[in-house]
Amino acid sequence: MACLVAAMVGSSLVWLITGSWTPMGGLLWLGRNYVGLVGIVVLGLLILPSLEGREKRAPRDRRLEHGRLRIAEATVLFLATGLLYGLVFVTFSGQPLVFLLLAPTVWAGIRLPPTAVVLHGLLGGVLAVVFTLNEVGPFITIESVSQRALVAQIFVLMSVVTGLALAFSRSERDVALAGLRAAQAETVARARLLDSVLETMHEGVAVVDADDNVLVRNRAGRRLMGLDDAPGLRVRPPEEAGLFHLDGQLVKRHELPHRRVLDGDTVEAEDFVVRSELTPQGRVIEVSAQPLERPSDHEPQRVLVHFRDVTADRKDRDALASFAGVVAHDLLSPLTVVEGWSEALVDDLESGSVDAESGLPKVERIQRAAEHMRTFIKELLSWTVARGQVLSIDSVDLSALARSVAEMRSDTETRPRITVVEGLRVWGDEVLLRQLLDNLIGNAVKYVAPGVRPEIEVTGRHDAEELEVRVSDNGIGIPSDQREQIFDTFHRAHVQGYRGTGLGLSICRQIVERHGGRIRVEAAPGGGSTFVISLPTGTLPTTEPSSVHPEAADTEVSAHA
Numbered sequence: 419m420a421c422l423v424a425a426m427v428g429s430s431l432v433w434l435i436t437g438s439w440t441p442m443g444g445l446l447w448l449g450r451n452y453v454g455l456v457g458i459v460v461l462g463l464l465i466l467p468s469l470e471g472r473e474k475r476a477p478r479d480r481r482l483e484h485g486r487l488r489i490a491e492a493t494v495l496f497l498a499t500g501l502l503y504g505l506v507f508v509t510f511s512g513q514p515l516v517f518l519l520l521a522p523t524v525w526a527g528i529r530l531p532p533t534a535v536v537l538h539g540l541l542g543g544v545l546a547v548v549f550t551l552n553e554v555g556p557f558i559t560i561e562s563v564s565q566r567a568l569v570a571q572i573f574v575l576m577s578v579v580t581g582l583a584l585a586f587s588r589s590e591r592d593v594a595l596a597g598l599r600a601a602q603a604e605t606v607a608r609a610r611l612l613d614s615v616l617e618t619m620h621e622g623v624a625v626v627d628a629d630d631n632v633l634v635r636n637r638a639g640r641r642l643m644g645l646d647d648a649p650g651l652r653v654r655p656p657e658e659a660g661l662f663h664l665d666g667q668l669v670k671r672h673e674l675p676h677r678r679v680l681d682g683d684t685v686e687a688e689d690f691v692v693r694s695e696l697t698p699q700g701r702v703i704e705v706s707a708q709p710l711e712r713p714s715d716h717e718p719q720r721v722l723v724h725f726r727d728v729t730a731d732r733k734d735r736d737a738l739a740s741f742a743g744v745v746a747h748d749l750l751s752p753l754t755v756v757e758g759w760s761e762a763l764v765d766d767l768e769s770g771s772v773d774a775e776s777g778l779p780k781v782e783r784i785q786r787a788a789e790h791m792r793t794f795i796k797e798l799l800s801w802t803v804a805r806g807q808v809l810s811i812d813s814v815d816l817s818a819l820a821r822s823v824a825e826m827r828s829d830t831e832t833r834p835r836i837t838v839v840e841g842l843r844v845w846g847d848e849v850l851l852r853q854l855l856d857n858l859i860g861n862a863v864k865y866v867a868p869g870v871r872p873e874i875e876v877t878g879r880h881d882a883e884e885l886e887v888r889v890s891d892n893g894i895g896i897p898s899d900q901r902e903q904i905f906d907t908f909h910r911a912h913v914q915g916y917r918g919t920g921l922g923l924s925i926c927r928q929i930v931e932r933h934g935g936r937i938r939v940e941a942a943p944g945g946g947s948t949f950v951i952s953l954p955t956g957t958l959p960t961t962e963p964s965s966v967h968p969e970a971a972d973t974e975v976s977a978h979a
C-alpha cells in the first residue's frame with residue numbers, strides 16, 4: 419500500500435512538472451518501488467541484526483552460514499549464475515530461455531540463508547537490467563522501451579521473491595526441526611530423570627493395564643516381589659508369584675489389587691505375604707492401588723500399584739503389642755499385692771488391733787512389691803535406652819569397665835570372686851558397654867546354686883577385625899533348648915527361686931547389635947555358662963596390644979581380697 423501511494427504521488431508530481439502522464443509511467447514508478455522495497459529494504463533488515471549481534475539463529479543455520487563448505491557453495495552459485503545469465507542474455511540473445519534462470523534462484527533459496535538469497539536476486543536483476551538497457555537479451559524483442567523496462571523490473575521482483583519464499587520456508591522448517599529436537603531432548607531428559615527416580619526408590623511401583631500387561635516396574639518392585647531383574651511384561655498368576663493373604667490363603671486372580679481396582683474396588687494400604695525362592699520365609703508387603711487417568715477413550719485403563727516392605731514394621735508392631743501385654747501383666751501383679759496388703763493394713767488400723775508383730779509383715783510385703791515395680795520400671799528404662807539412645811563412640815577400655823563393675827558387685831553377701839583380664843579395648847559407647855558388663859556380671863552373681871560362692875572370669879582376645887569377650891561363671895547354667903530364647907524380651911530360663919524381669923539379656927543383645935556385634939551363650943567347662951560377645955574393633959590406637967592372653971594379666975576383685 420505504501421508503494422502504491424508513493425507511485426501515485428510521484429507520478430502526479432511528474433505530471434504537474436512536465437505536463438504529461440501515462441499509465442505505463444505510473445506502472446514503472448510502482449515497479450521500481452516494489453523492487454527497492456523487496457530488494458534493498460529487506461536486505462537491510464536482514465543485515466542490520468547481524469551487525470548488531472542480536473540475530474537468533476539455530477546452531478545448524480549458524481553452521482550453514484559460516485561453514486567453509488557453504489561459502490564455497492555460494493561462490494560456485496554466484497559464478498554459475500553470472501555464466502548462465504551471459505548465456506541467456508548474450509550468447510542466445512532473443513531466444514525464449516528466461517525460464518533457465520529459475521534454476522539458480524531455486525538453488526539459492528534452498529541452500530543459502532535469506533541474506534545471500536537477496537544478494538543473489540539483486541545480482542541477477544542488475545545483470546538483467548544492464549543487458550536489457552544495452553539492448554541484448556530476450557527482453558529486447560519487446561518494442562516499447564517502457565514495457566521492456568517494466569518486464570525487467572517484474573523479472574527482478576519475481577527472482578527475489580521466489581528465492582526469499584524458498585529461503586524463509588527452509589528457515590521456518592529448520593526452526594521447527596530445532597524446536598522438535600529440543601523438545602525431544604527435553605522429553606528424553608525427563609524420561610531419564612523419571613527412570614532414575616523410580617529406580618532409586620526403595621518402594622515398589624508398577625503400572626498395569628486391563629490386559630495384565632506390566633507397563634512400568636522399578637528395581638525395588640522386582641526385588642520386593644522376589645524377581646530381581648528377571649524379565650516379564652505380564653502380571654504373574656498368584657500361585658506363581660507366591661502371593662498370599664495374611665491368614666495363609668493363596669490370593670485368587672480376581673483378588674489381585676489391580677484387578678479389584680479395575681472392578682471398581684478400592685485398595686488402600688492392605689497387607690499381603692510374598693514367598694519366593696529368594697524369600698522362602700516370606701515378606702509382608704503393604705499394597706495400595708489406584709486408577710490412572712486414561713489418555714483417550716480407546717486406550718485401556720491403567721492402574722498404579724504401590725507397595726513397600728513392611729515386614730520389620732509389622733514385626734515391631736506385634737512385638738510392641740506383646741510387650742505392652744507383658745508390661746501390663748508384670749506391673750499389675752505387684753500392684754495387686756500392694757493393694758491387697760494395704761487394704762489389710764487399713765482394716766487393722768480401723769479396728770485398732772494393729773501392732774508391730776502383725777503390721778510389719780504387711781508393710782514388708784508392700785515394700786517388696788514396690789521394690790519389684792521399681793526394678794521392673796528401671797529395667798524398662800534401660801531397655802528403652804539400649805534400643806534408642808544415640809551412640810557416643812570412643813575408644814573404651816573394657817577391662818577397666820569390668821573391674822569397676824566387679825568392685826561394685828563384690829559388696830554383695832555372696833562375696834563373688836571376679837577375675838578380669840587386662841588389655842581389652844574396643845570402639846563403642848562407654849555407658850552402654852558398662853551396662854552390658856553390669857548385666858552379665860550381675861546375672862552371673864545372682865544365678866548360682868544356694869551356698870555356692872560365685873566365680874566369674876572376664877577374658878578375651880583380639881583378632882584382625884573384632885574383639886571376642888567371654889564372661890564365664892560357675893552358676894546353675896542355661897538349658898540347651900533355651901540358649902537362643904533367653905535373649906528375647908521377657909523370657910526367663912529360671913523362674914522358681916530367682917527374681918527377675920526377663921529384660922536383662924534382651925538389653926545385652928540390643929547393646930551388642932547396635933555396636934555391630936553378636937552375642938551367644940554356651941556351656942562353661944565344669945558347669946555354669948559362658949557368654950561370648952564379638953565386637954568389631956574398628957581402628958584402635960597403635961599402642962594397643964594386638965592380642966591378649968588371660969594368663970598374662972589376671973586381676974582378682976573379691977570381697978575378701
